[in-house]
Amino acid sequence: MITNAAITIYNRKRKGRESVLLPTVIKDASWFYGRRAARGQFIDNEDSYQVRIPYGADTSGKTYISAKGYAELTEQEAAGYWTIQIDDFVLMGEYTTSMSDERDLKALTDDQFVVNNFADNTIRGSDAVKHWRIGGL
Numbered sequence: 436m437i438t439n440a441a442i443t444i445y446n447r448k449r450k451g452r453e454s455v456l457l458p459t460v461i462k463d464a465s466w467f468y469g470r471r472a473a474r475g476q477f478i479d480n481e482d483s484y485q486v487r488i489p490y491g492a493d494t495s496g497k498t499y500i501s502a503k504g505y506a507e508l509t510e511q512e513a514a515g516y517w518t519i520q521i522d523d524f525v526l527m528g529e530y531t532t533s534m535s536d537e538r539d540l541k542a543l544t545d546d547q548f549v550v551n552n553f554a555d556n557t558i559r560g561s562d563a564v565k566h567w568r569i570g571g572l
Contacts (some may be wrong), residue, residue, distance in 0.1 A: 436465055436487060436489050436566060437465060438463040438464055438465050438492075439464075439466055440464050440465070440466035440528075441460060441461065441462045441463070441528060441529050442460075442461050442464045442486060442488075442525055442526065442528070443458050443459065443460050443461070443525070443528060443529060443530040443531075444458070444461065444519070444523060444569075445457065445458050445459075445524040445534065445540060446459065446513070446517060446518055446523050447520065447522065448505075448508075448513050450510060453535065454535070455510065455533055455535050456524065456533060456534040456535070456537070456540060457510075457513055457514065458530050458531055458532065458533060458534075459495055459497050459517035460494075460495045460529045460530070461495070461517075462492060462529075463492050464487065464489075464492060465487040465489075466486055466527055467484065467485045467486070468482065468484055468546075469482075470482060470483065482548070482572060483570070483571075483572060484548040484569075484570065484571050484572070485569070486525055486569040486570075487566045487567070487568050488566055488569070490557050490562050490565035490566055491562055496515075497516055497517045498515065498516050498517075499517060499518065499557075499567070500517070500518050501518065502518050504518075505520070519550060519553040519555075519569055520550065522549060522550060523549070523550045524537075524547055524549060524550070525548055525550060525569055525571065526544055526546065526547040527544065527546035527547070528544055528546065530543055548572060549571050550569055550570070550571045551570060551571045552569075552570040552571070553569045553570065554567070554568045555567055556568060
C-alpha cells in the first residue's frame with residue numbers, strides 16, 4: 436500500500452451528557468480525496484474521502500479497539516486506545532489537542548471529513564495487506 440499522509444482521528448468519548456473529542460495521530464496512512472459525480476440517477480458532486488490505514492502503521496503508541504469496547508472505557512483509559520466510529524472526524528495532518536467543541540475542530544483545517552463508513556480488513560491476509568478503510572463526506 437502506498438502511503439502519503441499523516442492523519443489524526445478524533446474519537447468521540449461521552450462524559451455524561453457532554454462529549455470530548457480525543458485525538459490519535461496515525462503516520463503513514465493513504466489519503467484519497469475525490470468528487471463523486473453521480474449516484475443513481477442524480478448528480479450530487481459531493482466531496483468523497485477514502486483513507487486506508489496499514490495494519491502496522493504508527494498509531495502514536497495506541498492500540499486499536501472496537502467501537503463497542505471503546506464505549507466501555509473511561510476517558511482516562513481511552514487515552515491509550517483508538518477506534519473508528521460513525522461521526523468521528525478524520526483530519527489530514529498531526530493534531531494532538533483534545534477538543535470539546537466540533538466548531539474548534541472544523542477551524543483547524545479544510546482537509547477533514549466526518550466518518551460515514553468503515554471496514555476492519557485486519558482479520559485475514561498477511562500483514563502486508565491488512566488495513567482499516569475509512570470513508571466519508
